[in-house]
Structure formats: structure tokens, C-alpha cells
Amino acid sequence: MWPHKKINLGLDLQGGMHLVLEVDTDKAVEDTIERITQELRSQVRKEHIRVLELERVKNNQISLRVKGAENIEKCQKLLDSEFKDLRLVSKSESDDILSLKLDLPDKEAEQIRKLAADQALETIRNRIDQFGVSEPDIRNQGENRILIQLPGIKDTKRAKMLIGRTALLEFKLLDEANDVAAALDGNVPPGSEILYEVAENASTHRTVKTPYLVQKRTLLTGASLTDARVEIDSQYNEPYVSIQFDKKGGRIFSQITEQNVKKRLAIVLDNKVYSAPVIQEKISGGAARITGSFTVEQARDLAIALRAGALPAPVKVIEERTVGPSLGADSIRKGLISMCIGGLLVILFMVIYYKASGVIADFALILNIVIIAGGLAGFQATLTLPGIAGIILTIGMAVDANVLIYERIREEMNLGKTPRAAVEAGYSRATLTILDANVTTLIAALVLFQFGTGPVKGFAVTLSLGVLASLFTALILSRLIFDYLLINRKMRTISI
Amino acid sequence: MQFIKPGININFIGRKKIAFVLSSAMVLISIISLVFHGGPKYGIDFAGGTLIQLKFSSPIKIGDIKASLSKMDIHISSVQEFGDRKDFEFLVRADSSAEITEDLSLEIEKALAAATGSSAEIRRVEMVGPQVGKDLREKALLAMFFALLFITIYISGRFELKWMLSGVMAGALMLSVYVLNFFHVSIPFLMAAALVVTLILFWVLELKYAMGAIVALIHDVIITIGIFSIVDKDFTLPIIAALLTIIGYSLNDTIIIFDRIRENLRKYHKERLDVILNKSVNETLSRTILTSLTTLIVLVALFLLGGAIIHDFAFAMIIGVLVGTYSSVFVASPILLAWKKA
Numbered sequence: 001m002w003p004h005k006k007i008n009l010g011l012d013l014q015g016g017m018h019l020v021l022e023v024d025t026d027k028a029v030e031d032t033i034e035r036i037t038q039e040l041r042s043q044v045r046k047e048h049i050r051v052l053e054l055e056r057v058k059n060n061q062i063s064l065r066v067k068g069a070e071n072i073e074k075c076q077k078l079l080d081s082e083f084k085d086l087r088l089v090s091k092s093e094s095d096d097i098l099s100l101k102l103d104l105p106d107k108e109a110e111q112i113r114k115l116a117a118d119q120a121l122e123t124i125r126n127r128i129d130q131f132g133v134s135e136p137d138i139r140n141q142g143e144n145r146i147l148i149q150l151p152g153i154k155d156t157k158r159a160k161m162l163i164g165r166t167a168l169l170e171f172k173l174l175d176e177a178n179d180v181a182a183a184l185d186g187n188v189p190p191g192s193e194i195l196y197e198v199a200e201n202a203s204t205h206r207t208v209k210t211p212y213l214v215q216k217r218t219l220l221t222g223a224s225l226t227d228a229r230v231e232i233d234s235q236y237n238e239p240y241v242s243i244q245f246d247k248k249g250g251r252i253f254s255q256i257t258e259q260n261v262k263k264r265l266a267i268v269l270d271n272k273v274y275s276a277p278v279i280q281e282k283i284s285g286g287a288a289r290i291t292g293s294f295t296v297e298q299a300r301d302l303a304i305a306l307r308a309g310a311l312p313a314p315v316k317v318i319e320e321r322t323v324g325p326s327l328g329a330d331s332i333r334k335g336l337i338s339m340c341i342g343g344l345l346v347i348l349f350m351v352i353y354y355k356a357s358g359v360i361a362d363f364a365l366i367l368n369i370v371i372i373a374g375g376l377a378g379f380q381a382t383l384t385l386p387g388i389a390g391i392i393l394t395i396g397m398a399v400d401a402n403v404l405i406y407e408r409i410r411e412e413m414n415l416g417k418t419p420r421a422a423v424e425a426g427y428s429r430a431t432l433t434i435l436d437a438n439v440t441t442l443i444a445a446l447v448l449f450q451f452g453t454g455p456v457k458g459f460a461v462t463l464s465l466g467v468l469a470s471l472f473t474a475l476i477l478s479r480l481i482f483d484y485l486l487i488n489r490k491m492r493t494i495s496i
Numbered sequence: 497m498q499f500i501k502p503g504i505n506i507n508f509i510g511r512k513k514i515a516f517v518l519s520s521a522m523v524l525i526s527i528i529s530l531v532f533h534g535g536p537k538y539g540i541d542f543a544g545g546t547l548i549q550l551k552f553s554s555p556i557k558i559g560d561i562k563a564s565l566s567k568m569d570i571h572i573s574s575v576q577e578f579g580d581r582k583d584f585e586f587l588v589r590a591d592s593s594a595e596i597t598e599d600l601s602l603e604i605e606k607a608l609a610a611a612t613g614s615s616a617e618i619r620r621v622e623m624v625g626p627q628v629g630k631d632l633r634e635k636a637l638l639a640m641f642f643a644l645l646f647i648t649i650y651i652s653g654r655f656e657l658k659w660m661l662s663g664v665m666a667g668a669l670m671l672s673v674y675v676l677n678f679f680h681v682s683i684p685f686l687m688a689a690a691l692v693v694t695l696i697l698f699w700v701l702e703l704k705y706a707m708g709a710i711v712a713l714i715h716d717v718i719i720t721i722g723i724f725s726i727v728d729k730d731f732t733l734p735i736i737a738a739l740l741t742i743i744g745y746s747l748n749d750t751i752i753i754f755d756r757i758r759e760n761l762r763k764y765h766k767e768r769l770d771v772i773l774n775k776s777v778n779e780t781l782s783r784t785i786l787t788s789l790t791t792l793i794v795l796v797a798l799f800l801l802g803g804a805i806i807h808d809f810a811f812a813m814i815i816g817v818l819v820g821t822y823s824s825v826f827v828a829s830p831i832l833l834a835w836k837k838a
Contacts, residue, residue, distance in 0.1 A: 020628065157602070318625035327549070327619040334803035342797030346790050353497045353786075386734050389806050392798050393741070393813070396791035400748065403786045414502055433755045436654060437748035443646045444744030448737055451639035453632075456737045463741065
């Protein structure tokens with residue numbers, strides 16, 4: 001009917017991947033609190049305030065304890081001027097010690113959550129666009145979920161890795177003043193943490209984990225990147241990712257390298273150390289490289305992730321449905337076969353049982369299917385495997401209306417009415433019953449449409465379309481044919 | 497051609513006692529089976545977990561698959577044949593739904609290749625997290641509830657021509673659900689409570705057609721679920737779609753008979769009710785049978801030829817249509833007699 005529009009096939013028919021991700025928005029709030037804590041710590045240090053305790057504690061609160069009147073006064077001043085957005089949860093003063101618990105106002109936290117969810121969606125869309133998938137469908141679902149549909153995708157593992165990684169790139173200095181071995185024994189100095197380098201030996205397939213003691217403070221993040229691309233090391237013939245900082249990032253990077261010559265700088269991605277080279281000299285120009293034992297594909301995906309930016313919070317796959325293309329093709333074939341066989345049987349049955357009138361019903365039935373197909377294309381709805389089942393079901397149900405009418409006509413003719421009067425009575429008496437019977441099915445289909453997801457929604461669509469189409473074909477179209485035959489062609493008998 | 501001759505007169509209503517015993521037995525067996533199995537057997541859509549569909553290129557014993565998978569770290573809860581035997585397809589199900597899915601399918605591929613020598617094609621992977629499973633479970637129940645609710649309102653309005661009353665009733669129902677919701681009652685319980693309230697209201701307000709229709713509906717749904725439980729099939733999203741369609745479709749026959757009953761009540765107002773009921777059922781018998789027959793034809797085609805994925809859906813629909821046809825003759829109509837005796 002609309003030849004320029006085609007019917008969209010669902011993932012279960014054309015193959016592809018359906019993912020639902022959950023954005024850990026709590027982590028975004030936690031990170032914000034952690035960042036504020038770090039900021040507060042550096043300010044406190046700058047102002048030479050001595051604090052007993054300053055750290056992020058549970059329930060996303062910052063705990064601050066200060067001793068001495070002078071320290072307390074300076075601390076209050078700092079909080080009032082620089083950190084006035086923080087909400088005071090509790091405050092107690094005893095023995096010259098001030099204890100404070102601070103957190104973010106609910107509205108602020110809510111804002112952060114929402115922003116994280118929106119940003120995650122945007123970032124993932126960017127990554128998928130660069131990965132190159134035709135007609136991806138990416139949308140928000142509820143507050144913190146993202147629905148992703150990737151039709152026809154083959155390498156699902158790679159796609160999932162690319163979409164799901166946080167890709168938070170951080171540059172941190174190693175804590176070389178303390179011993180890694182001591183830290184591993186549980187003696188981690190405050191302000192530092194243990195991060196691992198994980199490398200797989202290409203020939204033995206064994207993974208090796210190397211611990212590093214890294215300062216917690218992040219000097220520079222991937223947010224300052226303008227570009228990331230794959231290049232091949234000419235010496236070792238290994239791929240690496242070269243990154244380019246923006247102006248500010250480049251300046252910070254050259255500062256870091258200038259101030260820390262001969263120290264080791266760890267390149268940390270998603271809390272894993274990729275490399276920790278010794279800074280030989282000041283690096284200006286704002287370029288750096290990330291090495292590691294990458295394959296070209298891994299390097300390419302990492303570059304995409306870095307270009308698209310880090311996710312503001314980690315995401316987790318909470319639903320996945322992947323259908324291979326061969327299974328989809330199988331489903332289409334089997335669906336069509338059962339539709340043809342079922343349809344033919346019904347058509348045959350109607351002709352045998354109702355003779356010429358059966359032919360009219362069959363004509364209406366075929367038109368019905370055409371209308372459903374047109375409706376699917378016209379509404380840009382998606383045809384799924386349950387959707388095909390819905391069409392098949394419609395074939396069986398659409399002739400019901402004709403059966404009701406024909407049985408009534410037969411009844412009226414048995415009472416001795418003329419064909420014309422019988423047809424008249426048949427339609428008028430059966431119409432209300434047919435409407436009622438279809439309305440209940442339509443109610444069920446609409447409720448299903450409202451609550452259903454994916455393939456099942458496709459069923460609700462074809463069933464609703466089918467019910468509506470069969471009302472039209474049975475009550476209006478077949479009636480027109482009868483009227484034409486009986487009134488215009490002045491037929492005296494009807495074959496029913 | 498005619499299957500049913502016009503003058504047919506089978507004493508359906510006279511056999512209502514047998515029908516009552518039969519229906520009660522089927523409902524009871526269904527409920528017992530559900531209790532025995534600890535509720536409906538949820539597929540991964542509702543229970544959460546991972547499902548992997550494998551296809552082998554050559555024949556393989558299910559025992560070999562199980563044996564090679566049992567060596568893996570991940571616990572595999574079941575391995576079963578899927579679809580046609582000559583396709584060598586299997587479904588592997590694991591209860592865990594963590595982010596191990598990708599590793600799981602890879603590991604399965606590796607383990608099978610190592611143990612059996614024939615490579616398996618992974619045709620389908622479905623993973624549903626526990627939270628999503630719970631959400632879908634609630635959604636499915638809500639969908640059933642709302643479908644029943646709207647149909648109830650429509651039936652009571654349409655058949656009794658008491659739209660006002662049905663509106664009031666809908667309001668009362670919504671209110672009771674809303675109030676119960678405050679006490680954090682679980683949704684299945686909420687549904688049961690709402691249905692009981694509905695039936696009580698029907699009884700008190702003497703909405704007998706609506707009562708007959710809804711009792712027949714509940715009867716159909718319970719028995720369909722029961723048979724699924726007895727043959728130990730999984731409840732998945734498409735099965736819920738089938739149940740909802742049954743709710744909508746199995747009413748068709750009931751509506752046809754009820755319309756005829758009302759027509760005949762006007763025509764033969766001096767006749768006894770049970771005679772009119774029986775006459776109406778007989779007069780519409782050919783319709784009842786033919787409409788169900790055409791639908792069954794396509795459903796059987798779908799069941800036999802539609803492939804394994806749609807198999808259970810077609811199965812549920814076939815049961816639903818059969819039970820629905822039976823119940824419109826033997827359950828819905830006799831209920832109209834209940835008021836006469838009371």
C-alpha cells in the first residue's frame with residue numbers, strides 16, 4: 001500500500017542484540033562526594049588547618065573533626081565561603097573538638113543522578129555511532145536504565161565490552177615513598193591505594209597481575225582529551241593508543257611532568273594500571289600514549305571509548321537478548337510456512353462450508369492481511385515472531401465474524417425469508433455480537449500493548465490491527481459485496 | 497455443508513451437574529498442581545537467569561553435553577532438547593544472571609568443542625537480571641489484572657446496560673486495590689482479592705451475565721495455567737500474551753450465547769429459564785463450534801510448523817480456546833440459573 005515504506009523486522013527476526021543497562025547513579029553521587037572531600041582536603045592543607053579526621057564515610061557523608069579554637073574558626077570560615085552548598089547533617093562540639101557530618105542536599109543528589117543517567121546515554125550513543133552499527137535504537141527506560149537495540153550485530157562480545165566499560169582514564173603518581181609489599185600486607189598508607197596491572201601473556205594465555213602502590217590523588221583525567229587514535233609502534237610492531245590533550249590538559253600535563261621528573265606516572269584506566277613509565281623529562285605539546293598488550297581491535301575500541309568520553313558512572317547489563325541471524329531467518333521461514341498452511345486450510349474450509357459466500361469471506365480475509373501489512377508499514381511498527389503469530393491468529397479469528405453473519409443468514413433463510421431480507425437481517429442482528437466479541441479481544445490486546453515489551457508488544461500490535469481490520473472487512477466490505485450482488489446484479493439466490 | 501442441523505436439541509443445561517463436577521475437578525487439579533510445584537514454573541523472563549540455545553551440526557547425546565558442562569565453574573541448571581530432533585538443538589539454562597553471560601556462552605562453546613569434538617553454534621542468548629525478572633513478573637500480573645478489570649467493566653456495562661453501576665463498581669474495585677496497596681500486599685494476593693470483591697459485587701448487584709462471563713474467564717485461565725503446570729512447561733512473556741488473548745477471545749463464544757439468551761428471553765418470556773438457556777445454547781451451537789474450529793485450525797498449523805520458539809505459545813492458545821469453548825456452554829450459561837434458585 002505504501003511501497004516506499006517497508007515493514008521493520010524485530011531483533012528476533014533479523015538477528016541482533018537487545019540490551020538493558022542499569023546506570024549505577026549512586027556511584028555518581030559517591031564520586032561527587034569523594035571529589036568534594038579531596039577538594040576540601042587540599043583546601044584545608046592550603047589554609048594550614050589541622051584536622052583530626054576528614055574523609056568520606058558511609059551514607060555519602062563527609063566526616064570532619066577539628067581540634068583547637070583557631071582551627072575550628074578557620075575551618076568554619078572555609079566551609080562557609082567555599083563549600084556552602086554542603087548540607088550540615090550533624091554537629092557536635094566537646095572538649096575543644098568540633099565534629100561535623102556533611103552531605104549533599106537531596107535535590108542536588110537527585111540532579112547528579114539524573115545528569116549521570118542522561119550523560120551515560122549520550123556517551124553510549126556516541127560510542128555506538130563510532131563503532132558503526134546501522135539503525136541502532138538507544139533510549140532511556142525509566143530513571144536509570146538504558147535500552148539498546150543493535151540489529152544485525154555479529155561481534156556481540158566486543159560491542160558489549162565497548163558499551164559497558166566506564167573508560168575512566170586517570171593519570172596518577174606512584175607512591176614510591178612506601179613499600180608495595182608492606183601495603184599488600186594490609187599496611188596501605190593513607191592517600192594511597194593498590195591498583196593492579198593485568199596483562200595476558202600472548203603465548204601462554206596466562207594472566208599476570210602486578211600490584212602498584214598509587215597515590216589516590218588524580219592529576220589529570222580523560223575529560224581533558226581532544227582525540228584518541230590507534231597507532232602502531234614501529235619498533236615492536238604493537239598497537240597503542242595515542243592521545244591528544246586539550247590546551248588546559250596539555251598545560252597540566254607538562255606541569256606534572258616538569259615537577260615529577262624521574263618519578264613514575266601511572267596511566268590508570270577503569271582502576272587498572274596500563275603502564276607506569278618513569279618521567280624522563282618535561283613533556284609539552286599535550287600528547288601521550290597508552291601502551292599495553294593490546295590487539296588492534298582492543299586498541300581501536302579503547303580509542304573509541306576515550307574519544308566518546310568516560311561514563312559518569314559504571315553501568316551493568318541487567319538484560320540481554322541476542323538472536324543470531326540464522327535463527328531469525330529460520331523463524332521468519334517457519335512463521336510464513338505456518339501462516340500459509342493455516343491460511344490455506346481456513347480458506348478451503350470456508351469455501352467448502354459456505355460455497356460462494358465462503359469465497360467472499362476469503363476475499364475479505366486476504367484483504368485483511370493486506371491491511372495488517374499496510375498498517376505495520378504505515379505506523380512504522382515492528383514485526384516480531386509473536387507478531388507473526390498474531391497475524392496467524394487473526395486469520396483464524398477474522399473469519400469468525402463471517403461465520404456469525406452467515407449462520408444468522410442461514411437461520412433467517414430457514415425461517416423462509418428471501419435472500420435479500422435474510423442478508424439484511426443477518427448483518428443487522430450479528431453486528432452487535434461481532435462488535436462485542438471483538439471489543440473484548442481488543443481490550444486484551446491494548447492492555448498487552450501497554451504492559452508488553454519487545455516481541456510481545458509486536459503481538460499486541462498485529463492482534464489489534466487484525467481485530468480492527470476484520471471488523472472492517474466483515475461488517476463493511478463483505479456487506480458491500482453482498483449488496484452489490486443482490487441489489488445491483490439482482491441475484492435471486494445466494495450460495496451459502 | 498452443515499455440521500450441526502438446525503433443529504438440534506441437546507440437553508446441555510440438564511448436564512450441568514456433570515459439568516460442575518468436571519470443571520471443579522479440573523480447577524482443583526490445576527490448583528493442586530500449582531501448589532505441588534510451588535507456584536507456576538517461571539522461565540528466565542520472570543525468574544531471571546541465562547538461557548542459551550545451541551545448534552550442533554551432527555547428532556550429539558544430551559548426556560554428553562551435560563557431562564562436559566558439569567566440569568565448568570558455572571552451575572548449569574538444565575539442558576534440554578529444543579525443537580525438531582533432526583535439528584540437534586538444545587537449550588542450556590543457568591540460574592545465574594550476573595555479567596558472566598558472555599563468558600558463559602564462550603565457556604560453553606569451548607567446553608563442548610573440547611569434550612565432544614563437534615562445534616556448536618550459539619543461536620540465541622537471553623539473560624535477565626533478577627530485578628528485571630521481578631519487574632516483568634509484576635508487569636505481567638498487572639496486565640492480567642487490568643485486562644480482567646476492563647473486560648469486567650465492559651461486560652457488566654454492555655450486558656446489563658447498567659453503565660452507571662459498572663462505573664461505580666470499577667471505582668469500588670480501584671479503591672479497594674488502592675487501599676490494599678497501602679498495606680504492601682503482594683500483587684498475586686491483590687489480584688485474588690480484587691477478583692473476590694468483583695464476584696461479591698456481581699452477586700450483590702445481581703449482575704448475572706457479567707458473573708457468568710467472568711467466572712468462565714477465571715475458570716479458563718486457571719485451567720490453562722494448571723495444564724501448563726502439569727506438563728511442566730515454563731511461563732514466559734509469550735505465554736502471558738497467550739493468556740491475555742485467551743481472556744479476550746474465550747469471551748467471544750460466551751457473548752454469542754448470551755446475546756441469543758437475551759433475544760430469546762424477549763421472544764419467549766413465558767418459557768422457563770433453563771429451557772430458554774438450553775434452546776439458546778443449541779441455536780448457537782454451530783457458531784460456537786465453527787468459530788473455535790477456524791481458530792484452532794490456524795493454531796494447530798502454528799503449533800506444528802511454527803518452530804520451537806513459538807511452540808508453547810500455540811500450545812497455550814490451543815488449550816485456552818478448547819477450554820474457553822467448553823466453558824461458554826457448560827460454565828457461563830448454567831451460572832445464570834443460580835439466581836433463580838436462590
